[in-house]
Amino acid sequence: MIKKYNVKCVAVLVDTDVLTTTFALVKEKIVHMKKYIIYLFALGIIFSSCSDFLDEDPKGKLTNSGSFKTASDLELGLVAMYNKVNGMYNETNFATVLMGGDDVTTRSGSNKGPFREFDTFSATDANPRMSWGQAYACVWAANNVIVNYEYATEASEEERLEAAGQAYFIRALTYFYLVRGWNELPLVTDLQFSFDIEKSSPEAVYELIVEDLKNAEKYLPEAWEGVKKGVAPTKGAAKAQLASVYLTMAGYPLKDETKYALAAQKAKEVIDNAAVYGYRLLDNFADLWTRKQFNDEIVFGLFYDRNIAPWTWENGNMRAPLPSKPEEEGGWDDYFAEINFFNAFPEGPRKDATFQTVIRPDAETTLHWTEGVQKHPYYKKMRDMDGYNPDEPWAYVDWWSSRTNMVIRYAEVLLVYAEAQAMAAGPDQTAYDAVNVVRNRAGLEDLPDGLSKIAFRDAVVMERAWEFAGAEINTARWYDLVRLERVEEAASNRHESELPILNPPTKDDYFAPIPIGEKLINPNL
């Protein structure tokens, strides 16, 4: 390569007439004056310096080629992947497409337009707060590990497969979010760029999710040691998620009822081994919603530390404390509870821990929620954090927290089992046990015996609505309304003082439009 450039340099000298002319003139003079030789000498040195001067070495920067060799290299890929997952769920935006649920609504005016679009079933592709891009960033980072893990030949087989298991789990988690939000979407499983990929059917997407979760189940350990302990996904988390996926596949739009049995089976594997994985229901529902980073009910969670240096967006959580805090108390009013939902919510410790019903703008004033500006009760699940004093809710509190995002709770596993078992095999005692333990904690009595399959299912679905109220990440009420095709019904049961729905929802409103930015790049979407 270097030689070639030398040749080029010479060629230039020969080509340029001007140079040859001037050189000839100089030559003439050399005969007379010796010291000119020194000038030529200086020139000669310079002209001969065509060497490695133009070579490029990026030194400290990592490049793509051959970056996966060791177990540490795999870890670099995984850290980047987790970073993106944390960034996807650390603000209200992930729930924009879930606002159609009858558990949540938002306010008029202010900056809530994008949430309002989904709350009133008038979403457009220009909606700026859909987490499409963030979700696909997770998929891409997971693909990076999935495509490359086999090349890490200096890592052990176990290290390679564990890395793959984590990536399969995250990819499945993310596609599950995407397919429930958008239904038809580009199915990207490698690192190939495409400007014209077509949308895949939900069947194809679910097929990949199931396959990925099976891989994750196979490769992930039962528990982690070290920094990943309690943080990275485990075999139990993969089984739990697979159960949820099967349950969803049994409903709209796939309506593959054979999946109920598979869902029940996977959920049962988790329940039967709960002690092995260390999962249990906490005794008090309220204990789930403290600033405490870990608890035994978390099957899979996202963990934050806002003080990490350098400051990075993905390492703090903006979901607590302000999004569902009343504006009178310095909050943002992003979302709060729908009135009919709140009214129907059974009394008890769970209701008390779920809602904020009095508003205290200052030390002297206490208002019932009906006297507040928005005249709605607020969710207080994602509220507690360092520096927040529940006795002085009006006091300044930081918008940026280290609150854990629970993605899969053990309660979800129990309720998935109850519903799936009932639908697959009828509401047997195991199904009753699973739902009743959740109800009892909430201060409710056991479900009445002898319920029909459908009545039992509907009871469990309501249980899910209350247990996971306020659009919890994996179990938002909206998902249940869609899979059971109850969006229209829920919308018709809207309190008269809610935001008006000008055009009642149809099946077209079940799924979100692909953002305009993406469609401009790839018109096939």
Next chain:
Amino acid sequence: MKKRLTLLLHFSAIAILMFFCLVEASAQTKQISGQIKDSYGGVLPGASVVVQGTTTGTISDIDGKYTLNAQSSDVLIFSFIGMKSQTIKVGDQETINVTLSEDAIGLDEVVAVGYGTMKRSDLSGASTTIKADDYKDMPTVDIAQSIQGRVAGVSISQTSGSPGATTKIRIRGGNSMLGSNNPLVVLDGVAMNIDLNELNPNDIESMEILKDASSTAIYGSRGANGVIVITTNKGQADKMRVQISSNYSFDRIANTYDLLEAAPYAELINAMNSGSEIFSPAEIEEFRKKGGTDWQDEIFQPGYTSNNQVTLSGGSKKIQYFISGSYIDQKGLLVNTGQKRYSVRSNVDAQISERFHSSFNVSVTKSEKNNSNDMAGSKGSSIWNSLIWSPTEPVYNADGTYNINDQYGSIALNPYMVSMERMNDVFETITMANATFKYDLTDKLQWSAILGAENSDVEYADFTNRYVSTTTGSSRTYGNSLFAQLSTFLTYSNTFNGGHRLTAMAGYEQSSRTFKSFKAEGSNLISESVGYHNLSLNQSQGILSDYERWALQSYLGRFAYAYKDRYLLTATYRIDGSSRFREDNKFSGFPSAALGWRISEEGFMSDMSAFQNLKLRASWGVTGNQAIPPYGTMALLSKSVYSYGSPTAHIGYSPVGAENPYLKWEETTQVNAGLDVTTLNGRLNSTIDIFKKDTKGLLQAKALPAYNGGGKIIQNIGEIENKGFELMIAYDIIRKGNLTWNAAFNYSSIKNEVISIGDEEQIFPGNSYGTGFLDSKTFIVKPGESLGTFYGYQFLGLWQADEAAEAALYGYKPGDSKYEDLNGDKVIDGKDLQVIGNALPDFSWGFNNQIRYKGFDINVMIEGVHGRDVLNLGYAAAGAAVGDARSITLAEAANAWTENNTNTIWPALNSSTNVDHINSSKWLQDGSYIKLRNISVAYHFSKDRIKIGDLKLSVSAQNLLTITNYKGFDPEVTSTGGSDIDQGLDLGSYPSARSYTLGLTLNF
């Protein structure tokens, strides 16, 4: 290593040469004195007297008098700008009085061109000279502002009024989307990419602005954006001259927004919340009595600029020196911003022997900028937040602590608090040095070498306390950048019998820049008491480092030929090799050619004395742009940090974007035609140019779909064209003994057009601004449109009561905003986005007046820029409740739609269906402006009246008057920085000051 060795050898060779050539010469000298006048009998201060063939010389004083030492055999050259030079042999004379007559634009003047000089009359390219004398009456700390409005085809804008901010300079428009469109700056022969504000304006003697390809192609791959060739001052062989000057400016904000006062705002908040009594009548009454907080008033302060200069110059026949020192102190308009700048320069010229001349120039500039990051373009901007914070919120709580949050307006922190508490300091030391050697091998052949270097050490020191961000922290970054250039060339010039004159030059050049940086940072401070001085107080710590290098290797030549001073030909060729490209794409050649015809020299014109000069010019050439950063052909992994919920940072890397190893140079082909006319006995000078620049193989970053991880891929696709018309006219309206009035007018119009972007119909390669407030890309790149084109919704006013049925089809109600439904599908969504405006001006002009009457100097400088749009996001944030701005603060916007108030563009308050799109024509405003850039009056007291020396006192005002329809602070500033895809978007941009300046200059 190899490079270093080469340099070392080169230095040794030069040292040896110098040794050989130190030949002493001696002769008899005597003192000559005299007075220089113009043809009307007025004295000419500042005229130059030079001994021919040397750099010995002097400048006439305020009375036109001079003295210098010369030998009887010497020939003196008397010259003055705009006058014909005269040569007079000394002989026996000891007093030589001279009368200079006017000349057409100094045709004999020697001007700087790339790698040499040429007589102005021989030029066949398009270039413009700016001399220190042209802008001496306009005080500035940034030399770029001295060019503003003076040169047709050159657009200069102060994109930010922040002290120390850089100025955006475009010569004949922007050609590149990905690369920089900044012109190349060549300082005393060294082609470095410096910002002009790193130079002390007082050190500069002249600037040559090279515009067409014939002038710039000699700079090859860096010539596509035009070139500014700067020559710094030199000493004269004379007794020491001292100049002390000082300017002090009182800087004020020129314009503010009309925002709601506290009481009407409180009423509006109540109305926005369906009439709830958020503010009780008693509270509102209280506000009406006591008023609220004027946030603009809180964050803006009266600033000042103090500019102090000292220069010493002089020398002997063999050695001349120019030494300067300056101290600049600025307090910005935004509280807690400012800068201090110190600089020294020493230029030494040595005539080592009769044949060997060398010069060595070195300058050191040290600057300290406090909070110079104006946060423009970010929602954290204090200026932007001052527009949306509620006037009902106090700055401080009753207990004296800061009021941190706004309950109803902005979601950002108290802008006054953030401004006052932030601490981001930049300390920079820039050393520039260059050595030039010229040796006359024969009378006709000269060898030259230029060695140049720029070393920049910069430190960023940041401290974030609890008031600025919820996560405290501190950091220090050290960066070093070293640029080095080595050029050597031979120049042959000869005049042959029969009127043939030719100059040929050939040379070699190599240059490189290496950048290294190191950063230590931390967060979660255990104590906030010591600012950024103790990083170990951070409980979480991290380190970073970076390295980057680029290199260029070039071969260049020029051939210039003139026949009988009538027919002119110039041709240049340069080959550049760049480290940024791979394999076969590393090298590229850049040719140019130009023809000139001086019609006025033709025999048939000799009787027509109407024209002192009439020259027709035409040129063609190719220049390039590397446009990609170092390593731009590689796919680099992107770093991320993740905590696993623990206080330890774990580092991750993942692929973002795609690589493209086949990238190559952008190529710009430019043709130019021009006409120079001097008439009315030299009183009227005019230059007209038309040009067309065509840039092909455009490097562009194409956005990858989000499903491919987002990111970008760089490709050589597309074509951009700039074509334009330039006119410059200067006319001596009055030229009497003690009264002169020169008026100079220039006009330029440039049409920029994207011709192609490959197989795409439209792309959005620009940046995002204020995500969360404005969430879609605002600038579109589309064939047929220019850069800086706005893409959004067409605002059509409001839905009215009689349109309720149709509005309902869209889900809207009367009183809601109405947008154009392009495809008629009864949904306002992405399909309804369209081109709504353009930020590039249609035309611009400058009008400069220089009036001298006895001891008075009066300058009036006006600049106009017309036909451009600005997306005013300050106005949008104040006028609509969207994103981070949750309520309305704009006084106009309180005039909301109701059933009884329908003639308004402000939607009904508290509508649950209204959508305020920020990327809409509603917020697009006419950004045309006419600015009175400078108006000044100066008076000279001659030495006779002031014993110590010549004294000049001046009073002036900058930006005294701005005529514009723009509703923001300043139509000129933008939050888009130096980008060309994005332009004219005002999101908390730092406005320029209106300044009142007192100046004093003392010469002795």
